Amino acid sequence: MYDFLTGPMFWLxxxxxxxxxxxxxxxxxxxxxxxxxxxxxxxxxxxxLKGALKSIIQWLIPFGTHSWRKQPFMTVIxxxxxxxxxxxPLFLLAHNLFLEEKIGFSLVTLNPLVADILTWAVIVxxxxxxxxxxxxxxxxxxxxxxxxxxxxxxxxxxITGLLARYEVGNYSFWLTLHILCxxxxxxxxxxxxxxHIVLFFASRAQLGMDxxxxxxxxxxxxxxx
Amino acid sequence: xxKKILFATSATEASDHAARVAFNMAQAYDAQLYLxxxxxxxxxxxxxxxxxVKTKEEVVLDDEYIAWVEEExxxxxxxxxETASKTEIKVAIGFPHREILRAARELKPxxxxxxxxxGENDDSxxxxxxxxxxxxxxxKAAPCPVLVVNRPAASFWGGMSNIVFGTDFSKASDAxxxxxxxxxxxxxxxxxxFHALDIGSVHTGRILTQDEIETKIRESIRRIRGRxxxxxxxxxxxxxxxxxxxxxIEVVKYARENHADLIVMAHHxxxxxxxxxxxxxxxxxxxxxxxxxxxxxxx
Amino acid sequence: MPEGKFCNKKPVETEEELKALLGDTGGKQYYEExxxxxxxxxxxxxxxxxxxxxxxxxxxxxxxxxxxxxxSCFLYLINNRDPKQVPAYKIQSTxxxxxxxxxxxDNDFMHMVMEMAWSKxxxxxxxxxxxxxGIDMGIMFGYLRGLCYQQxxxxxxxxxxxxxxxxxxxxxxxxxxxxxxxxxxxxxxYEEDYPGLEVPVDKEDADIMYTxxxxxxxxxxxxxxxxxxxxxxxxENWTVPSKGWEQTSLAMFAGDWxxxxxxxxxxxxxxxxxxxxxxxxxxxxxxxxATVVEGPYWAGLESGQAPVPSIHYVEWLAEALRExxxxxxxxxxxxxxxxLQDSCNYVRNHGLKAITRxxxxxxxEPGYFIEMAxxxxxxxxxxxxxxxxxxxxxxxxxxxxxxxxxxxxxNAGANLVIAPCHNCWDAIRDLEEEYKIGxxxxxxxxxxxxxxxxxxxxxxQE
Numbered sequence: 010m011y012d013f014l015t016g017p018m019f020w021l022x023x024x025x026x027x028x029x030x031x032x033x034x035x036x037x038x039x040x041x042x043x044x045x046x047x048x049x050x051x052x053x054x055x056x057x058l059k060g061a062l063k064s065i066i067q068w069l070i071p072f073g074t075h076s077w078r079k080q081p082f083m084t085v086i087x088x089x090x091x092x093x094x095x096x097x098p099l100f101l102l103a104h105n106l107f108l109e110e111k112i113g114f115s116l117v118t119l120n121p122l123v124a125d126i127l128t129w130a131v132i133v134x135x136x137x138x139x140x141x142x143x144x145x146x147x148x149x150x151x152x153x154x155x156x157x158x159x160x161x162x163x164x165x166x167x168i169t170g171l172l173a174r175y176e177v178g179n180y181s182f183w184l185t186l187h188i189l190c191x192x193x194x195x196x197x198x199x200x201x202x203x204x205h206i207v208l209f210f211a212s213r214a215q216l217g218m219d220x221x222x223x224x225x226x227x228x229x230x231x232x233x234x
Numbered sequence: 235x236x237k238k239i240l241f242a243t244s245a246t247e248a249s250d251h252a253a254r255v256a257f258n259m260a261q262a263y264d265a266q267l268y269l270x271x272x273x274x275x276x277x278x279x280x281x282x283x284x285x286x287v288k289t290k291e292e293v294v295l296d297d298e299y300i301a302w303v304e305e306e307x308x309x310x311x312x313x314x315x316e317t318a319s320k321t322e323i324k325v326a327i328g329f330p331h332r333e334i335l336r337a338a339r340e341l342k343p344x345x346x347x348x349x350x351x352x353g354e355n356d357d358s359x360x361x362x363x364x365x366x367x368x369x370x371x372x373x374k375a376a377p378c379p380v381l382v383v384n385r386p387a388a389s390f391w392g393g394m395s396n397i398v399f400g401t402d403f404s405k406a407s408d409a410x411x412x413x414x415x416x417x418x419x420x421x422x423x424x425x426x427x428f429h430a431l432d433i434g435s436v437h438t439g440r441i442l443t444q445d446e447i448e449t450k451i452r453e454s455i456r457r458i459r460g461r462x463x464x465x466x467x468x469x470x471x472x473x474x475x476x477x478x479x480x481x482x483i484e485v486v487k488y489a490r491e492n493h494a495d496l497i498v499m500a501h502h503x504x505x506x507x508x509x510x511x512x513x514x515x516x517x518x519x520x521x522x523x524x525x526x527x528x529x530x531x532x533x
Numbered sequence: 534m535p536e537g538k539f540c541n542k543k544p545v546e547t548e549e550e551l552k553a554l555l556g557d558t559g560g561k562q563y564y565e566e567x568x569x570x571x572x573x574x575x576x577x578x579x580x581x582x583x584x585x586x587x588x589x590x591x592x593x594x595x596x597x598x599x600x601x602x603x604x605s606c607f608l609y610l611i612n613n614r615d616p617k618q619v620p621a622y623k624i625q626s627t628x629x630x631x632x633x634x635x636x637x638x639d640n641d642f643m644h645m646v647m648e649m650a651w652s653k654x655x656x657x658x659x660x661x662x663x664x665x666x667g668i669d670m671g672i673m674f675g676y677l678r679g680l681c682y683q684q685x686x687x688x689x690x691x692x693x694x695x696x697x698x699x700x701x702x703x704x705x706x707x708x709x710x711x712x713x714x715x716x717x718x719x720x721x722x723y724e725e726d727y728p729g730l731e732v733p734v735d736k737e738d739a740d741i742m743y744t745x746x747x748x749x750x751x752x753x754x755x756x757x758x759x760x761x762x763x764x765x766x767x768x769e770n771w772t773v774p775s776k777g778w779e780q781t782s783l784a785m786f787a788g789d790w791x792x793x794x795x796x797x798x799x800x801x802x803x804x805x806x807x808x809x810x811x812x813x814x815x816x817x818x819x820x821x822x823a824t825v826v827e828g829p830y831w832a833g834l835e836s837g838q839a840p841v842p843s844i845h846y847v848e849w850l851a852e853a854l855r856e857x858x859x860x861x862x863x864x865x866x867x868x869x870x871x872x873l874q875d876s877c878n879y880v881r882n883h884g885l886k887a888i889t890r891x892x893x894x895x896x897x898e899p900g901y902f903i904e905m906a907x908x909x910x911x912x913x914x915x916x917x918x919x920x921x922x923x924x925x926x927x928x929x930x931x932x933x934x935x936x937x938x939x940x941x942x943x944n945a946g947a948n949l950v951i952a953p954c955h956n957c958w959d960a961i962r963d964l965e966e967e968y969k970i971g972x973x974x975x976x977x978x979x980x981x982x983x984x985x986x987x988x989x990x991x992x993x994q995e
Contacts, residue, residue, distance in 0.1 A: 075911055224883055
């Protein structure tokens with residue numbers, strides 16, 4: 010089982026994830042239509058790029074936009090979740106040892122304490138995200154079982170990962186489960202809302218271009234997100 | 235000389251004095267009389283909802299409603315309409331001063347007849363952002379003379395024998411003078427030319443001495459002679475006076491003294507906003523206080 | 534089932550049809566007929582397949598259901614934070630549902646959609662600024678209105694409005710002759726006070742071509758005079774077109790894209806005929822949005838720009854004040870607590886926040902200008918945008934919406950609101966009428982005229 014999961018299944022799930030994300034990203038931009046969207050994308054590429062970058066970068070900064078500042082609690086748990094959710098899978102020592110084995114090189118790695126903290130942050134934030142979905146009426150009305158499923162499938166690798174890391178119970182079991190959850194997550198990414206991993210950037214870029222080219226970016230300092 | 239008369243009415247008691255004069259004149263001169271009424275003020279952006287001026291209610295405008303309002307007007311003036319021959323009722327929607335002016339532009343009347351101000355009621359449908367009363371704005375821009383009847387005492391147009399022409403020696407007053415001459419000749423009346431010397435310290439910044447006042451009076455009389463007498467051929471009975479005081483008070487007093495049946499004055503304030511609105515120009519005060527009809531000319 | 538006499542999928546295209554529909558007081562028969570209007574699901578789905586591209590599709594799918602848009606929407610806030618007013622919920626339960634069901638929806642559903650699209654969203658685009666994914670629900674509601682209009686589920690006043698544009702190329706029944714006549718009349722009325730005042734009609738190669746809102750012609754012609762006076766005092770070489778003079782677009786509020794195209798094309802044709810250096814519009818927000826911002830796309834112009842550089846009135850006014858073409862007498866500046874309404878259509882959606890403030894710096898005595906909170910591109914809708922002001926059926930909801938602006942003005946402590954936009958101006962007038970908070974409101978033109986210095990050579994010679 011372990012061999013299967015770390016062998017063909019690894020390549021398959023990673024392949025599906027990367028190719029899937031690429032496909033979605035490319036399809037998104039190919040599907041943009043200047044007339045239907047009413048944005049002259051091609052007419053002002055430099056302007057568009059500037060707007061796209063501003064739109065993305067400002068939102069990647071905690072409390073970097075009016076919206077983040079208006080919802081401080083959400084901002085904290087959002088970034089608490091996402092920072093760890095991005096950094097840990099990519100830069101965890103254990104993952105990179107595995108990667109080195111598989112493809113010959115590894116990425117930069119996180120200090121183990123930092124990795125622990127980030128992982129706990131992911132789990133605790135996920136807990137509060139779920140609580141938020143239940144407690145706030147404006148979120149509750151939108152929430153479906155699919156949303157819980159997504160949170161579950163996203164946080165499962167972190168929970169199982171921690172259980173393995175702290176060697177709780179049967180290490181082998183949790184490790185295998187962790188890999189399974191991780192690969193399930195990878196496969197799910199292009200086909201579910203998890204595609205927001207790339208589509209966040211795409212969508213934000215689009216709106217950034219819209220505001221930069223059409224809705225005022227050329228009349229002044231641009232949108233103050 | 236009045237072949238077409240546009241009578242702008244609110245079709246309520248407030249316009250009754252003016253109505254009396256309008257119908258009187260129409261009969262006297264066998265004139266075409268238009269009863270013009272603005273029934274509502276547009277509201278709600280681009281929608282068809284209108285705020286009815288009388289009921290203050292929101293109304294959706296359609297042909298039925300217009301017909302009903304026209305009927306109401308007919309009923310209000312039943313008595314007068316019995317004897318009047320050439321009358322036509324026209325209703326419009328919009329801001330009264332604008333619609334009156336629009337109708338005047340279209341119908342080209344020789345005279346517009348109006349009642350005095352309907353006042354500044356809090357529940358008036360005319361919103362605060364419009365500055366200046368209907369009267370001010372019509373008198374300022376009308377293409378023809380505007381006759382205003384504000385008080386019951388002023389609501390008579392019958393045998394005319396005395397016309398008072400009030401002047402401030404402006405260009406507009408010249409136009410008013412020409413009109414006064416025409417009326418005086420047509421109706422074979424006496425014409426009394428009057429100038430009020432404004433001695434309010436508010437205006438001069440200090441109180442004038444008696445000598446100064448009397449010097450100014452003499453000057454003004456010379457001016458009247460120079461400016462107006464040459465145009466007076468054909469008028470048999472006339473007189474002219476200059477009194478010192480607050481202009482509108484003096485005009486009203488002079489008119490009373492001379493048993494004036496009509497006052498003719500120029501309307502030429504350039505502003506209809508801010509301070510001037512509250513103080514009112516002289517002619518507006520005269521209109522409010524006169525015991526006879528007042529005709530305002532602006533060109 | 535045969536379609537109704539008034540309520541059907543056919544746009545109003547002739548004067549007779551327009552008059553007939555107007556005659557149906559309050560849309561009584563129209564709304565009655567709407568109860569039995571059938572949905573053409575095939576057409577609906579086909580249209581969606583043709584027009585719902587990557588951007589909208591992704592927006593609908595990628596929504597994380599996070600609810601951060603809730604606080605951004607003034608309708609959500611003012612309606613006691615009703616969860617059903619959360620923007621994401623509003624769009625998912627309407628457009629999202631239609632897409633999920635592939636257009637197979639029924640009459641009741643479409644009634645709900647119509648109410649949502651025209652009384653629970655003014656397309657102010659504020660939610661798009663607060664969504665982490667940048668999902669602009671205002672744009673989606675605009676798109677949805679298009680689908681509704683196509684199916685005949687549009688509020689009565691807007692069906693009429695779109696019809697007005699189709700018949701008169703103006704938002705009201707004002708003909709080209711009416712326009713020129715009224716403008717000339719206004720100039721005549723004021724030329725005594727401003728010798729030399731004129732309105733050049735159809736002058737070619739002028740610096741400025743001025744376009745207006747038909748309301749001004751019909752009910753507020755003083756605005757035309759004021760525009761002429763300010764151009765005159767600034768010494769501008771300007772003109773108005775006798776055709777293509779109207780800038781607004783009720784068709785845009787109605788979702789009648791074909792009529793939107795016709796309307797802006799009439800203005801662009803005027804630009805091409807008269808070749809002005811620039812077009813300057815009147816003080817109207819959605820007119821600017823329709824003609825300058827969105828219009829080029831309806832007309833198929835790939836540059837996204839109108840044939841001639843086009844600016845909002847505030848841009849011209851700021852420039853005139855900045856360059857000294859118009860000089861303000863400092864003694865006559867506003868010395869009362871005054872605030873500024875940032876209209877969604879040219880501030881949030883066309884970046885003119887600094888321009889309007891520049892104007893305020895010239896016309897308000899320092900220390901008297903108070904900002905609303907929030908402001909600039911984060912300002913709330915006036916309460917009457919997107920056609921809300923004019924729809925009788927949704928009057929109560931609109932009046933509720935006005936409370937947001939009312940409170941903003943009260944909190945600013947201002948007794949005068951400068952509102953360089955017809956819709957905002959109306960909304961503020963209505964909020965004063967409804968809630969009587971004792972404020973005044975004004976466009977910029979009359980305020981500037983009250984304090985502008987008349988150049989020597991243009992002064993009245995007594």
